[in-house]
Amino acid sequence: LIYDPHEIEPRWQKVWRARRVFEVETTALAQDKHYVLEMFPYPSGFIHMGHVRNYSIGDVIARHARMRGKRVLYPMGWDAFGLPAENAAIDAGVHPREWTERNIRHMRAQLQKLGYSYDWRRELATCHPEYYRWEQKLFVEMFERNLAYRKGSYVNYCTRCRTVLANEQVEGGTCWRCHTQVEQRELTQWFFRITAYAEELLRGLDALEGKWPSQVLAMQRHWIGRSEGAELDFALEQPAHGQSAISVFTTRPDTLFGATFMSIAPEHPLALPLARAGGNEAEVAAFIQKTLAAGRVARTAEKAEKEGVATGARCVNPATGEKIPIFVANFVLMEYGSGAVMAVPAHDQRDFEFARRYGLPVRVVVQPPGARLDPATMEAAYVDAGVMANSGNFDGTPSEEGKRAVTARFGKPVVSYRLRDWLLSRQRYWGAPIPMVHCAACGVVPARLSDLPIRLPDDAEIGGEGGSPLERHPTFAQTACPKCGGVARRETDTMDTFVESSWYFLRYVSPRETGDMFRRDDVDAWMPVDQYVGGIEHAVMHLLYARFFTRVLRDLGYLKFDEPFTRLLAQGMVCKETYACPEHGWLYAKEAASGKCPKCGQAVVVGAVEAMSKSKKNGVDPDDIVASFGADTARLFVLFAAPPEKDLEWNEAGVEGMHRFLSRVWRLVASAKALGEGGAPSPALRRKTHKTIRRVDEDMERFHFNTAIAALMELTNAVYASLQGPSGPAARSEIDEAVRAIVLLLSPFAPHLCEELWSHLGGEGLVCLAPWPKFDAELARDERVAFVVQVNGKLRGRVELAADASEADVRAAAEADPKIAPYVAGKQIVKSVFVPAKLLNLVAR
RNA sequence: GCCGGAGUGGCGAAACGGUAUACGCGGCGGACUCAAAAUCCGCUGGGGGCAACCUCGUGAGGGUUCAAAUCCCUCCUCCGGCACCA
Numbered sequence: 006l007i008y009d010p011h012e013i014e015p016r017w018q019k020v021w022r023a024r025r026v027f028e029v030e031t032t033a034l035a036q037d038k039h040y041v042l043e044m045f046p047y048p049s050g051f052i053h054m055g056h057v058r059n060y061s062i063g064d065v066i067a068r069h070a071r072m073r074g075k076r077v078l079y080p081m082g083w084d085a086f087g088l089p090a091e092n093a094a095i096d097a098g099v100h101p102r103e104w105t106e107r108n109i110r111h112m113r114a115q116l117q118k119l120g121y122s123y124d125w126r127r128e129l130a131t132c133h134p135e136y137y138r139w140e141q142k143l144f145v146e147m148f149e150r151n152l153a154y155r156k157g158s159y160v161n162y163c164t165r166c167r168t169v170l171a172n173e174q175v176e177g178g179t180c181w182r183c184h185t186q187v188e189q190r191e192l193t194q195w196f197f198r199i200t201a202y203a204e205e206l207l208r209g210l211d212a213l214e215g216k217w218p219s220q221v222l223a224m225q226r227h228w229i230g231r232s233e234g235a236e237l238d239f240a241l242e243q244p245a246h247g248q249s250a251i252s253v254f255t256t257r258p259d260t261l262f263g264a265t266f267m268s269i270a271p272e273h274p275l276a277l278p279l280a281r282a283g284g285n286e287a288e289v290a291a292f293i294q295k296t297l298a299a300g301r302v303a304r305t306a307e308k309a310e311k312e313g314v315a316t317g318a319r320c321v322n323p324a325t326g327e328k329i330p331i332f333v334a335n336f337v338l339m340e341y342g343s344g345a346v347m348a349v350p351a352h353d354q355r356d357f358e359f360a361r362r363y364g365l366p367v368r369v370v371v372q373p374p375g376a377r378l379d380p381a382t383m384e385a386a387y388v389d390a391g392v393m394a395n396s397g398n399f400d401g402t403p404s405e406e407g408k409r410a411v412t413a414r415f416g417k418p419v420v421s422y423r424l425r426d427w428l429l430s431r432q433r434y435w436g437a438p439i440p441m442v443h444c445a446a447c448g449v450v451p452a453r454l455s456d457l458p459i460r461l462p463d464d465a466e467i468g469g470e471g472g473s474p475l476e477r478h479p480t481f482a483q484t485a486c487p488k489c490g491g492v493a494r495r496e497t498d499t500m501d502t503f504v505e506s507s508w509y510f511l512r513y514v515s516p517r518e519t520g521d522m523f524r525r526d527d528v529d530a531w532m533p534v535d536q537y538v539g540g541i542e543h544a545v546m547h548l549l550y551a552r553f554f555t556r557v558l559r560d561l562g563y564l565k566f567d568e569p570f571t572r573l574l575a576q577g578m579v580c581k582e583t584y585a586c587p588e589h590g591w592l593y594a595k596e597a598a599s600g601k602c603p604k605c606g607q608a609v610v611v612g613a614v615e616a617m618s619k620s621k622k623n624g625v626d627p628d629d630i631v632a633s634f635g636a637d638t639a640r641l642f643v644l645f646a647a648p649p650e651k652d653l654e655w656n657e658a659g660v661e662g663m664h665r666f667l668s669r670v671w672r673l674v675a676s677a678k679a680l681g682e683g684g685a686p687s688p689a690l691r692r693k694t695h696k697t698i699r700r701v702d703e704d705m706e707r708f709h710f711n712t713a714i715a716a717l718m719e720l721t722n723a724v725y726a727s728l729q730g731p732s733g734p735a736a737r738s739e740i741d742e743a744v745r746a747i748v749l750l751l752s753p754f755a756p757h758l759c760e761e762l763w764s765h766l767g768g769e770g771l772v773c774l775a776p777w778p779k780f781d782a783e784l785a786r787d788e789r790v791a792f793v794v795q796v797n798g799k800l801r802g803r804v805e806l807a808a809d810a811s812e813a814d815v816r817a818a819a820e821a822d823p824k825i826a827p828y829v830a831g832k833q834i835v836k837s838v839f840v841p842a843k844l845l846n847l848v849a850r
Numbered sequence: 851g852c853c854g855g856a857g858u859g860g861c862g863a864a865a866c867g868g869u870a871u872a873c874g875c876g877g878c879g880g881a882c883u884c885a886a887a888a889u890c891c892g893c894u895g896g897g898g899g900c901a902a903c904c905u906c907g908u909g910a911g912g913g914u915u916c917a918a919a920u921c922c923c924u925c926c927u928c929c930g931g932c933a934c935c936a
Contacts, residue, residue, distance in 0.1 A: 218854090336934045338935065353936065545932095659875055715864075793868075844868050
């Protein structure tokens with residue numbers, strides 16, 4: 006009988022489902038709970054290998070925890086709002102709801118074929134009003150707490166997606182979805198006040214040290230971007246725009262005496278008024294227009310020239326009393342600090358370049374230790390610490406100390422963050438409506454809670470020009486003001502889809518609750534998530550937003566904890582070699598198989614190993630792998646080929662190897678069953694069995710699934726060897742013990758095969774609920790050990806002795822060993838280092 | 851430029867300061883077979899030697915240590931993130 010996954014797998018999937026083995030309920034005592042969660046997928050149409058890897062890792066963790074006696078919450082759902090659905094409507098004329106639901110049906114079937122142990126009763130889709138109504142309620146509560154607000158500002162705009170974007174969704178100046186260059190537009194939009202939590206979100210990262218990947222922590226720290234500095238006011242020579250001073254933020258107050266001019270952002274509200282007062286309005290206006298038109302990307306590109314125009318106005322350096330010119334400069338950003346910087350060319354590279362270009366004075370006010378800088382000959386700004394000079398009373402003060410002293414004398418200490426508020430409104434259809442009403446008399450008013458959900462109408466006209474689909478809808482916006490009852494207009498923007506993913510992990514604990522976002526006792530019992538698994542691409546998007554929402558919900562009284570995800574595992578990408586034709590671009594592996602481009606016959610070029618993607622045509626369809634090898638092989642391969650956090654290179658031969666291994670296990674069980682009673686006792690096999698259990702335990706603890714599988718391969722090889730020893734097979738009981746251990750330990754990785762083999766072995770119940778095996782330390786212990794003997798740190802031989810042999814025993818054996826003896830003969834042993842049951846190092850002189 | 855990570859056989863990779871290369875892939879050889887596939891067994895870092903064995907070897911160079919792939923310093927290369935953030 007041959008291993009046939011196609012017969013085995015659907016059969017056991019049916020059994021699991023019928024016996025409801027993966028369904029869990031909330032119980033009062035939660036100490037054995039384990040909440041395992043994977044980042045839920047966007048229902049794009051098909052599962053890809055990245056999903057298979059992500060969910061195979063999660064499933065191993067969930068199944069292992071279950072066998073260890075934990076009550077495991079392991080849910081799955083759909084991040085169902087988003088632009089691709091809307092684009093499908095435009096391209097193919099399907100309604101986004103229909104497109105999304107069709108995709109969910111297909112992808113759910115794909116996941117079920119892979120045998121993941123989800124509690125499917127908890128499945129949710131964020132596009133359902135039963136889901137997003139709670140998000141709308143939360144939005145209203147955040148509005149009432151001033152955590153959601155509307156403001157006009159320059160915002161990121163993607164012309165292709167025809168909507169605004171949050172800063173986190175701009176990657177290298179391009180849209181995170183379509184990678185179109187992002188424009189800056191001045192628009193009034195909705196924001197979440199995530200900056201109110203900047204300090205807490207930053208400090209919270211310390212507690213995640215060692216539990217989250219250091220890379221994610223570093224990325225979030227950098228994204229929040231805390232800088233300590235000073236706020237300093239520079240009085241204006243002539244008041245402008247009702248202001249008598251310009252405020253700047255600096256991290257180098259110690260260089261204040263060297264500020265020889267000021268630079269302000271083109272968007273700065275004082276830019277034009279100052280130019281008017283300074284008599285250079287026309288030139289400044291033209292410069293502002295040109296700079297804004299160029300766009301933020303061009304303006305802030307790496308090699309962009311620093312450019313500016315003098316306003317003609319001046320302000321007073323508070324330290325020197327000098328009147329210094331005010332420039333509008335392209336490199337100054339309105340969003341950071343106060344949009345104005347004191348320019349210290351001697352000690353800031355940007356100011357230095359600007360000063361050299363426009364012939365502005367350079368004054369050295371910090372001298373490096375043991376050197377004297379001359380402004381005339383400097384080729385770059387000196388940005389490091391030193392001793393203050395040309396700074397009046399402060400001369401001779403170390404610059405670090407000077408920071409505090411100058412701040413105290415001329416300004417006040419200020420902490421600035423790079424993090425900006427989360428722009429969450431979107432001018433698109435397929436999202437949750439923002440539950441707000443615009444009333445001519447009352448202003449912006451939240452919808453009544455009793456009116457929620459504000460349903461997304463099905464009959465909007467998607468696509469077309471001008472404004473969002475909801476804005477063009479004939480009736481959606483028509484409403485009465487919840488406050489005064491007068492005629493009012495609904496907000497027609499929808500929410501960023503990252504809003505849905507910021508709390509879905511909370512909804513899983515009570516997915517059918519109709520009275521609130523979730524039940525408090527469910528949340529108290531299950532949250533926080535014990536193990537989160539997902540891609541690193543969400544390091545500063547989803548993972549930061551979810552931490553923010555958790556704190557908001559805590560402050561609104563819903564939750565009692567700060568961090569949603571106790572541990573995070575960020576899995577690497579699934580990659581594969583690419584192929585291309587010099588003329589026709591990327592080719593599928595099948596097209597490239599002949600070595601010639603099917604279109605033009607030119608030789609195929611083999612490219613780098615890159616993440617699987619549609620555009621590079623190097624994807625492998627999980628359906629194909631399941632169809633040819635079965636789900637267990639697919640799962641085992643993605644777990645074995647690399648440790649989870651590293652990128653994995655797809656290798657067809659490696660997949661076959663995994664299938665070969667599973668077949669080997671299959672045949673091993675058949676051979677073991679066919680074995681007669683009796684046989685020669687083999688303590689070595691027992692030892693190997695118990696050692697393997699111990700090794701797999703350690704590997705599971707650290708998520709080293711690749712080495713856990715390797716250990717099981719070794720044990721499998723050892724059982725094969727013990728079946729055909731020179732003195733006949735080992736004792737049946739010992740072989741049985743080893744084989745049962747293999748089936749149990751392998752079951753989280755290859756659950757279908759192991760379920761089948763477990764039943765063949767007459768195992769009790771289902772293997773997925775069987776107790777995880779325990780090793781016997783006594784049986785795992787080696788009786789005799791080959792001690793490594795080193796002389797002066799070099800391996801010179803091995804001596805086999807009892808494992809508990811003393812240092813003196815090993816040394817005596819070593820000195821008597823013909824291979825080792827010559828290295829110590831005639832020398833004095835000045836030191837001897839002994840590691841019990843392992844090694845002896847003799848230092849001979 | 852700054853931050854994070856990684857450089858180990860032909861390839862994917864292993865080794866919580868202690869036998870470098872486990873396990874898998876590929877390759878070579880053998881058994882089984884009329885033959886092939888499948889399967890099973892063995893070998894497989896470089897150099898030297900008939901051999902036992904010797905010697906070199908974890909990106910480069912230094913250091914700490916009885917002992918370094920592992921810890922420290924300097925540098926090189928690659929990957930990821932951020933990037934005119936004052």
